[in-house]
Amino acid sequence: MIQIKDFKGFEGQTIETQGWVMNKRSGKGIEFIILRDGSGFAQCIVSEENVSPATFDRAKRLSQETSVKLSGKIIKDDKQIGGYEMHVDDIEIIGESVDYPISNKEHGIEFLMDNRHLWLRSKRQWAILKIRNRIILSIHNFFQKEGFIQTDSPIFTGNAAEGSTTLFSSKYYDQDAYLAQTGQLYGEAMAMAMGKIYTFGPTFRAEKSKTRRHLSEFWMIEPEMAFFDNDMNMDLIENFIKHIVTDVLENCKEELEILERNLSVFKNIAKLRFPRLTYDEAVKIIKGEKTINGKKSTDILIEDLAEVKAQINNKKAELQEKEKEIAGGLKKGVKNFIQNKIDQLKNEISDLEIVEKNIPQWLSSAENFRYGNDFGGSDETVITRMFDVPVMVYNWPHEIKAFYMKRDKAMPEMAKGVDVLAPEGYGEIVGGGERETDLNLLLSKIEEHKLPLKEFEWYLDLRKYGSVPHSGFGLGLERTVAWICGTQHIRETIPFPRYYGRLHP
RNA sequence: UCCUCCUUAGCUCAGUUGGUUAGAGCGUCGGACUGUUAAUCCGCAGGUCCUAGGUUCAAGUCCUAGAGGAGGAGCCA
Numbered sequence: 001m002i003q004i005k006d007f008k009g010f011e012g013q014t015i016e017t018q019g020w021v022m023n024k025r026s027g028k029g030i031e032f033i034i035l036r037d038g039s040g041f042a043q044c045i046v047s048e049e050n051v052s053p054a055t056f057d058r059a060k061r062l063s064q065e066t067s068v069k070l071s072g073k074i075i076k077d078d079k080q081i082g083g084y085e086m087h088v089d090d091i092e093i094i095g096e097s098v099d100y101p102i103s104n105k106e107h108g109i110e111f112l113m114d115n116r117h118l119w120l121r122s123k124r125q126w127a128i129l130k131i132r133n134r135i136i137l138s139i140h141n142f143f144q145k146e147g148f149i150q151t152d153s154p155i156f157t158g159n160a161a162e163g164s165t166t167l168f169s170s171k172y173y174d175q176d177a178y179l180a181q182t183g184q185l186y187g188e189a190m191a192m193a194m195g196k197i198y199t200f201g202p203t204f205r206a207e208k209s210k211t212r213r214h215l216s217e218f219w220m221i222e223p224e225m226a227f228f229d230n231d232m233n234m235d236l237i238e239n240f241i242k243h244i245v246t247d248v249l250e251n252c253k254e255e256l257e258i259l260e261r262n263l264s265v266f267k268n269i270a271k272l273r274f275p276r277l278t279y280d281e282a283v284k285i286i287k288g289e290k291t292i293n294g295k296k297s298t299d300i301l302i303e304d305l306a307e308v309k310a311q312i313n314n315k316k317a318e319l320q321e322k323e324k325e326i327a328g329g330l331k332k333g334v335k336n337f338i339q340n341k342i343d344q345l346k347n348e349i350s351d352l353e354i355v356e357k358n359i360p361q362w363l364s365s366a367e368n369f370r371y372g373n374d375f376g377g378s379d380e381t382v383i384t385r386m387f388d389v390p391v392m393v394y395n396w397p398h399e400i401k402a403f404y405m406k407r408d409k410a411m412p413e414m415a416k417g418v419d420v421l422a423p424e425g426y427g428e429i430v431g432g433g434e435r436e437t438d439l440n441l442l443l444s445k446i447e448e449h450k451l452p453l454k455e456f457e458w459y460l461d462l463r464k465y466g467s468v469p470h471s472g473f474g475l476g477l478e479r480t481v482a483w484i485c486g487t488q489h490i491r492e493t494i495p496f497p498r499y500y501g502r503l504h505p
Numbered sequence: 506u507c508c509u510c511c512u513u514a515g516c517u518c519a520g521u522u523g524g525u526u527a528g529a530g531c532g533u534c535g536g537a538c539u540g541u542u543a544a545u546c547c548g549c550a551g552g553u554c555c556u557a558g559g560u561u562c563a564a565g566u567c568c569u570a571g572a573g574g575a576g577g578a579g580c581c582a
Contacts, residue, residue: 025540025543025544026541028537030541031541032542032544045540048539049539079540079542100532101516101532103516103532103533104531104532106516106517106531107517108516108517108574109574110573165581166580181581182582205582207579207580207581211577212576212577214580214581220582346518350510357577374581377578377581378577419582427582431581474582476582477582478582479582501573501574
């Protein structure tokens with residue numbers, strides 16, 4: 001049995017393949033089957049003169065998503081996806097498919113999410129999951145090459161680790177339990193045993209967030225390194241992200257093309273140094289007090305707003321024109337084509353109008369930003385808008401960071417944390433930093449955050465027995481996939497997303 | 506939890522100041538067409554206008570409440 005991706009090695013030969021009918025077009029005496037098998041897509045042609053009447057009849061009756069075994073000859077044809085097509089001589093139907101709900105037209109998101117188990121079969125979702133797979137492989141390759149050991153942290157925990165986020169509560173036999181929001185504290189223990197480790201697992205947050213950046217269940221990669229300060233940590237993060245992006249660009253060309261990802265944003269990523277801003281500098285950029293390449297962030301937002309408004313006007317003018325056009329007596333095919341264009345324009349306009357509404361809010365939120373606060377989604381967008389590559393922000397006010405974050409000796413009010421913000425509004429993809437080693441500081445922090453000391457006694461042991469400087473970070477897998485794929489929404493980046501309001505399928 | 510918007514055919518949507526029997530495209534099904542790229546052309550079928558209540562001679566359209574959805578804020582990866 002030959003997979004579609006391997007057709008190129010069988011030119012001129014008769015082979016067997018199996019897969020699903022993605023789409024079908026027909027002419028008199030000829031059927032064009034678009035077959036998919038998970039490895040790729042190929043057009044398979046059934047010509048009445050080359051097959052038995054029974055086989056041709058089977059071909060005519062094939063419906064969308066019927067599973068089939070085909071045998072036929074592989075022919076080179078540069079016009080086709082993949083460059084090869086099959087001239088079929090026999091068809092065996094494996095499984096019927098009646099009234100498949102997802103058509104080749106545009107669908108709304110609610111419908112697609114309700115049918116997520118089938119939506120996964122479509123080309124775009126296939127491309128995203130292939131890239132997700134490549135990113136996962138790339139992550140393992142990077143850490144394994146760097147001498148990290150993969151070790152995993154528990155999913156059931158007895159405490160809310162950082163105390164800030166809402167967790168999913170559960171039962172562990174007769175005790176209260178929570179689903180882990182991070183494996184970080186366990187990661188630290190394992191780094192003290194293994195040197196350099198990383199965890200790779202699911203994470204749960206019960207925040208009722210309804211945005212295109214949030215999931216309730218997502219996958220996080222959390223490296224933790226003994227004898228690492230935050231500067232070494234930032235160097236590692238930068239190399240790590242560059243490695244992933246470069247690897248995907250090299251190995252997922254077809255998938256990125258299907259997604260129509262604008263690759264110019266990645267062009268120089270391997271060569272450019274990621275900007276490293278202190279929190280203080282970042283705040284000045286947000287408030288428009290510091291310029292980058294002679295521009296203030298607020299100016300850029302105002303320019304963006306003008307640009308969006310101009311685009312809306314252009315699209316509205318185009319829409320009017322098309323509507324006038326379609327009112328005239330045209331052939332049906334031309335009419336359909338224009339109607340599709342009209343639908344597309346309407347969607348684009350409503351998306352742009354949301355941006356138009358958001359920008360003034362972001363602008364005022366940027367101008368009114370109070371030093372000492374954490375960044376919101378809009379502040380992150382403002383900062384990243386100034387650069388083409390991910391931006392690192394470090395040295396944060398310790399009050400807004402977790403209890404275990406290391407205080408800076410030179411600036412005691414600051415903690416040595418680092419956040420990495422992805423460009424184009426994809427937000428924080430990495431959060432991390434150097435961990436506090438001073439036992440007394442940790443004790444006072446635990447008290448300050450009103451955390452149950454009893455739950456952290458084991459963690460404090462790490463500082464009693466051979467404590468060393470150490471650092472680590474967490475990478476959000478889905479946000480990384482969203483950024484690299486350029487998806488509109490994070491929910492497309494995981495096979496079965498769990499977010500506020502979505503538990504099925 | 507708060508703010509804004511949305512809910513009409515299997516899907517995507519139109520439906521004017523409230524007015525007769527609620528429309529289109531796509532999809533399904535039937536037919537036509539030898540090479541199509543979301544093929545095209547002809548035809549049939551397809552409706553709890555989200556739910557409940559109210560205003561009115563008359564409600565898809567107006568009012569109230571509820572349910573569901575989308576995007577933001579907060580929170581974060």
